[in-house]
Amino acid sequence: MIRTVILAAVFLAGAALMSLEMASFRLVQPEFGSDIVVWGSLISVFLGGLAIGAYLGGRLADRGPAMWKLALVLAVAGVVTLTLPLYAGAVLDWMYPGEGAPLPAEWDRAGGGASGDQLAVYEPPDLRWPVLGAGLLLFAGPSILLGMVTPYSARLLIRSIPSLGRGVGQVSAVSTVGSILGTLATAFYLVAWMGTRWLLAANGLVLLGLGVMLALAHLAARRTPQKV
Amino acid sequence: MRHSRIVALAAVLATAALTAMLALQGAGGRDAGAVVRYEYESKYFKIRVVDYPDEGRRCLHFSRSRGVQSSMFLDDPVKLDLRYSKTMMAALALKPEAKDLLLVGLGGASIPKFIQKHFPDLRMDIVELDPDVVRVCQEYFAFKGTPNTRVVVMDGRMYFKRAEKKYDVILLDAYAADHIPFHLTTREFIALVKDRLKPGGLVASNLWEHVVNRFYHAELKTFQEAFPQVYLLPAGTSGNIIVFGSAETDPVSREEWVRRARAVARGRDLGFDLGDLVGEEYRYYTDRPNAEKALTDDMAPIDTMRREHPKFFPGTGPDSGQEEPAAP
Numbered sequence: 001m002i003r004t005v006i007l008a009a010v011f012l013a014g015a016a017l018m019s020l021e022m023a024s025f026r027l028v029q030p031e032f033g034s035d036i037v038v039w040g041s042l043i044s045v046f047l048g049g050l051a052i053g054a055y056l057g058g059r060l061a062d063r064g065p066a067m068w069k070l071a072l073v074l075a076v077a078g079v080v081t082l083t084l085p086l087y088a089g090a091v092l093d094w095m096y097p098g099e100g101a102p103l104p105a106e107w108d109r110a111g112g113g114a115s116g117d118q119l120a121v122y123e124p125p126d127l128r129w130p131v132l133g134a135g136l137l138l139f140a141g142p143s144i145l146l147g148m149v150t151p152y153s154a155r156l157l158i159r160s161i162p163s164l165g166r167g168v169g170q171v172s173a174v175s176t177v178g179s180i181l182g183t184l185a186t187a188f189y190l191v192a193w194m195g196t197r198w199l200l201a202a203n204g205l206v207l208l209g210l211g212v213m214l215a216l217a218h219l220a221a222r223r224t225p226q227k228v
Numbered sequence: 229m230r231h232s233r234i235v236a237l238a239a240v241l242a243t244a245a246l247t248a249m250l251a252l253q254g255a256g257g258r259d260a261g262a263v264v265r266y267e268y269e270s271k272y273f274k275i276r277v278v279d280y281p282d283e284g285r286r287c288l289h290f291s292r293s294r295g296v297q298s299s300m301f302l303d304d305p306v307k308l309d310l311r312y313s314k315t316m317m318a319a320l321a322l323k324p325e326a327k328d329l330l331l332v333g334l335g336g337a338s339i340p341k342f343i344q345k346h347f348p349d350l351r352m353d354i355v356e357l358d359p360d361v362v363r364v365c366q367e368y369f370a371f372k373g374t375p376n377t378r379v380v381v382m383d384g385r386m387y388f389k390r391a392e393k394k395y396d397v398i399l400l401d402a403y404a405a406d407h408i409p410f411h412l413t414t415r416e417f418i419a420l421v422k423d424r425l426k427p428g429g430l431v432a433s434n435l436w437e438h439v440v441n442r443f444y445h446a447e448l449k450t451f452q453e454a455f456p457q458v459y460l461l462p463a464g465t466s467g468n469i470i471v472f473g474s475a476e477t478d479p480v481s482r483e484e485w486v487r488r489a490r491a492v493a494r495g496r497d498l499g500f501d502l503g504d505l506v507g508e509e510y511r512y513y514t515d516r517p518n519a520e521k522a523l524t525d526d527m528a529p530i531d532t533m534r535r536e537h538p539k540f541f542p543g544t545g546p547d548s549g550q551e552e553p554a555a556p
Binding site: 197 | 271272357359362366371372373377378379380381382383385386389409410411414416417524525526527529
């Protein structure tokens with residue numbers, strides 16, 4: 001029973017992570033465009049968060065593993081995600097690359113366009129650091145927290161060294177399959193069905209719900225001790 | 229035993245599929261004799277420059293799409309070829325006194341070259357996402373600078389957010405190979421565009437018509453919400469429709485627009501009858517009922533849609549709009 005609950009949490013956390021990543025593209029594109037620099041920056045923010053989360057989650061798991069701690073991690077990730085739409089606009093504005101070479105309005109003062117056949121071309125501002133910055137501020141938190149889920153769950157589920165490989169493999173597989181389905185569901189249906197803000201909110205609610213579910217399972221398990 | 233039979237069956241099926249694919253590829257008669265002049269994988273597109281010697285044309289394609297981004301006559305690089313690009317020139321008939329023009333989406337530079345030649349006094353800024361498209365236009369499509377031409381390499385929406393300059397006419401023509409960037413279709417984007425217009429200014433946008441575009445009416449709704457005057461000019465049977473949003477308070481009748489178009493075509497020696505293009509296709513759309521919701525930054529699934537074969541989206545019949553403005 002508890003095993004199923006934990007694996008379900010791993011699955012849905014994996015789905016929510018990738019759904020959030022898709023939502024992050026949607027959130028950033030209106031301000032920064034659909035540049036490959038934008039996707040690359042956001043993907044690396046999520047991967048970085050996962051790496052840090054895995055490291056921290058593993059350390060935390062060895063210090064007295066308990067299901068309520070995993071519940072807390074998921075609930076905090078849910079709350080952070082739910083509040084994202086409140087400050088996303090301000091963060092994107094703050095990171096917006098306002099500085100750069102003068103635009104055509106200022107070219108008039110500078111003497112105008114081309115000389116001869118030479119085409120007057122304005123080069124774009126550098127998007128790399130602004131998008132990385134906005135991505136870190138908005139999505140580092142949730143992705144670090146969600147990165148903790150897999151190692152922590154493995155520690156809760158695996159009871160003996162001889163079954164270590166199987167246990168780690170199982171948790172990784174369940175998480176990754178969840179991520180695949182989260183990606184596809186978001187790309188194929190959810191963006192068109194609920195829009196970006198509701199997508200963020202729905203992911204937040206799912207994560208918060210998982211936290212509550214694990215907390216309840218923790219209480220139930222304490223009352224009736226059973227084999228995990 | 230059984231194994232080898234499966235392998236043999238797979239081989240037969242693969243061969244059949246390959247043959248069918250090759251046959252389908254060759255089915256486009258246009259490709260016979262076509263010469264690929266240049267191919268380049270840019271940051272955004274797979275750029276292909278293809279010559280069609282039988283037709284005397286050079287075309288710009290993105291990705292593997294057969295869709296034509298731009299088409300040029302090899303013996304007359306400035307003459308407009310695609311019907312929609314001619315129809316877009318009706319904007320300059322509606323605003324003949326325009327001094328500042330902005331074009332979003334360079335394509336193969338056919339519209340800029342035409343404007344440079346026939347409207348040399350017009351100050352033209354061009355916003356293009358891909359620096360390699362700018363380079364290819366210079367190398368393969370005879371696009372040159374003039375003192376009145378300036379190119380900004382930037383995402384269209386970022387430009388509108390940063391720009392200080394205001395324009396009399398803004399032309400929107402930004403498409404990828406087979407999809408529309410969603411952030412250039414929303415209510416928030418059109419508000420930024422409108423903010424860059426001089427008083428009484430005009431926006432013309434190239435849309436795919438409803439047969440291939442599920443969001444056609446939603447796109448029109450953003451114009452209906454933003455502009456006091458909205459007109460449509462379908463570009464013949466090309467599948468493109470140009471929507472015009474004008475900040476003027478009074479509508480322009482078909483006769484008046486045709487009159488101005490004939491005057492511009494004559495005065496500027498355009499080489500085609502702009503008056504006919506307006507007269508045959510004019511639709512007044514301002515107060516036409518439209519039950520769709522406008523696209524927003526939050527909800528604009530337009531880029532989940534590819535330009536589809538019409539059979540997948542049977543339309544509800546041609547959208548006629550109103551023939552004339554309602555009597556005041």
